[in-house]
Amino acid sequence: MPTAPVDEIYYPIIYLKTWGRLGLRVLVSTIVRVRMWEKHEAGVVSVWSKVCVQHADKKALIMGDRALTFSEGDALSNRVAWYFKRQGFKRGEVIAVYMETQPEYVFIWLGLAKLGVIGSLVNSNLRGAQLLHCLRVASCKALICAIKEIKDELRDMPLFQYNFLDRKTAEIIGDAMPLAAELKEMPSDAVTDAVATKLHDTLLYIYTSGTTGLPKAAIITNIRYLLIASGVQTCGSLKSSDVVYNPLPLHHTAGGVLGVGQALTHGNTVVLRKKFSASNYWQDAAKYECTVAQYIGEICRYLLAVPPGPADRAHKVRMIVGNGLRPHIWEQFVQRFGIHRVLEFYGATEGNSNLVNLDSKVGAVGILSGLLSFIYPITLVKCDQISGEILRDSNGLCVPCEPQEPGLLLGKIDTKKEVCTFAGYADKAASENKVVRNVRKHGDCYFNSGDILVMDHYGYFYFRDRTGDTFRWRGENVSTAEVESLISTLIGLKDTIVFGVTIPNVEGKAGLVAIADPDNKLDLDVLSRGLQSNLPTYARPLFLRILTKTPVTATFKLKKKELLEQGFDPQLHEDPMYFLDQKSGCYLPLTRRLYEDIIEGVVKL
Template structure:
């Protein structure tokens, strides 16, 4: 009882603090992100704003002055309010400076995924509408390698060492003043104007450019600042990509809104993670679930929990590793959240209930805009009743999470994508009454009787087998706790002449499992229909830049042992055990002579 009361108090304090931040942002429609940084540069000029992995630092005064140079450079290059400038740069302090400078003059910074090449890179640059691109010298080859696919001339400005055939931005910036910008530079800029384009990860097709307005930029930063109770004394360690909302907006914004400090790491290193936290005296860090799994898979070593981290915030921390991770590395508090870069659903698990991605108790339901509706996995559409309207899920029932679109609400705005058609695809109409509009999350969640939300799966990842819905995340969770399994990526594969999809798992293992024990483990943890039929052993699981498992390619590759070099094992129902899949067995399965 006391534990429940404590959790309720934590929820109320955190929710009130968060809603207070959002209301304050609404009350100041002319205040932009640039105004916040300029205010801190005036009131806390000597506070440390950013630290690089090489030890370089920028105070708020220095950050603001250097961003002024970028703003003047952008204006001199012909950019005006609403114009996009692409930013293709690895994680470093200059990254934050650059996009701050662009938004300072009213422009839009298009944050490009640094892993992209060729058509993918060209696509993102093309849809940004940018005529200029800031390009890190280390990524110049990627840019020029995709140039023949651009639909217009995009002028590259190289940051770092000069590159033949491109302007050198590092030299050009010195030509512009660091003094405050003229008062009328942003005279027409409103919170409803775009500040950033942040691209979806492209796990299912080419990325889409989500529009991040100045309002959304402030609310995302403010919500994370409130959830973590950040102060100017906090230091946030950022290893996630700055081109994505988790690392580049939520983590950065959590501390830069209150005069705190950001520690920028070029790339995540499990070996150096805790050493960096200790060295830079980090008090906060932002995670993606798989990042935590990588850290947990490392060998224990002295000093790994001698740090000043008081809180970790992030999403995707699976229940099976939550407590082992928190206990091993001695992290006092974990705040798990649920949301999407472009979406209007934001959930926070303020009290640390293991496995939950957020909570909305019954008494707070009217304040938030999220509902879960019954969902048809086969049709990949919400189920509608006889009246044509959607049906709300009962507690514990899995369905699609929707967010009500209400431009006047602090939590209901949906700005969509740069592509209007892509925006329309995410809107569901006539949900609970004729004429209403809701944002489709594309995710399956459930909510318990106390209001806690639990992430179940991505729509499209859940599949049907033997007439039952199989949630890949639940299966992966059950498999991952088997000894020696470092990663498990679960998906469904088609078999000729059979309805639904058979379960398959790609695993990274310390050594090949004892298949008899592995099957016994599956029997203990999963119903028969949810157990994988095929197991693929890989050296590593391919992930996106934001640590999400790639599944599309694996689904396409299927389970043909002659087309795949990795060993594949098959649960033979005749032998009642896993055996190595051969071409003859594959043919028997596909022709139906071996019945599953």
């Protein structure tokens, strides 16, 4: 009697075992909410209005010793709407919001939204060419700022300066309008003749981090804002009584949508902090009696690096929400800080292939069963992990990956399903570059996440690497994420970034690791021995750069573009550099003479 195929025996059993974790509840709940929003044409402003009535005297946003209640925030947003209406701004125009984190920040862009004016949330750390690029790519008509160091290039753009309470006496910049003072003269009731926003209207522009290039202005529609905020509420089973700790920048999706959105759309109190502080994280959480806390990127590693203390478990946080908790520190983190649930998610600001780890599976960024692919069609396809080029079969279609096989994550674009739409960027050419056509059948189109993931037999997804980050050396593929993870463990959780560099007349790219060590505590012997014990020869970084400063973005990622451009030439910067000696296995100082010998091929690699 012939043996039944593995798929016929194995997968039904798997589906039964994982039925409770498939995310069906989340998807169904999301679809019901979307239909409700569509029926009532309820945008963010409409949802906020109902929330505000229900929680009028409750604190909406807290920062330090200040707080704004829901009614106070609504009044401020109304004044903003009246003011910019009288300034002549019209529906669909764009005003940049260029401010540091404060409770008022949120209600300023919300006030613009009440007029149908789009808020462009620009990173307040940007200056010069990058700032001008962000304003230009979103076609900004004016700038609301609270920062004195504005470049002369902005003289032709109307400036509205809002001085926060902690700097209310700050000098007004040039011809800027003193917005805080003028808002006091505005009515606090709603603008009566404002046209209601629709679900697909653009609410905000939020910029990508720009770690490897100039930032792109991602379009955040009303429906996308609501989906992101409600997704967290549904997946995490949050109640309106939950207090959320949000120490993240408000110009990014994690802080400004996922975090603040819990207040705007669900009535939660959200605690803000102007700048993330590892030493104050748990103290803040305890002080404000937070029950949910946010993290991104390397925050969890920074928290582990703080010496243990009484604040570690003095808080009431039961769940942390975010992305980027590394698998190798996951269990250590939850055990030390007493966290009952980790709601790790995967997604991009503009993407439609988002995933959520619903049951705190260590290391997983999400789970989705093949049973739900007809509702939420995402797929992993084979690609060249070096170039990111998608591999296709003889019919010109993409080749799907098998379980445990790394592949490029794609999400089907379907304008008839809100969870599958792709609004793109303000730059149409940039939007088109993210679209892949003829994936499963001719004529279809998918969003290209640019990320390599792996899915196991149970439907759990694990992040592997970014396309283009993997490089080839000595005929082998090197995953930067895996090497970074190991090195971070070996040297005590320091900021680490690995990438490949080209050497003249040498095939492939050699590894270079840049490690932030401003206190000069890195032990090179420990590092070199650890690499020899844990990595194959081809994966060991040939070059080492010690960063005397830590150049990180607002989302706590090391700035990669400049490091890539400088490569392994020690004359292009002042940081110490080392070369991995092939005989001794130790890192030696990369002198100018040694650099030239490597370039000329004198040194054998």
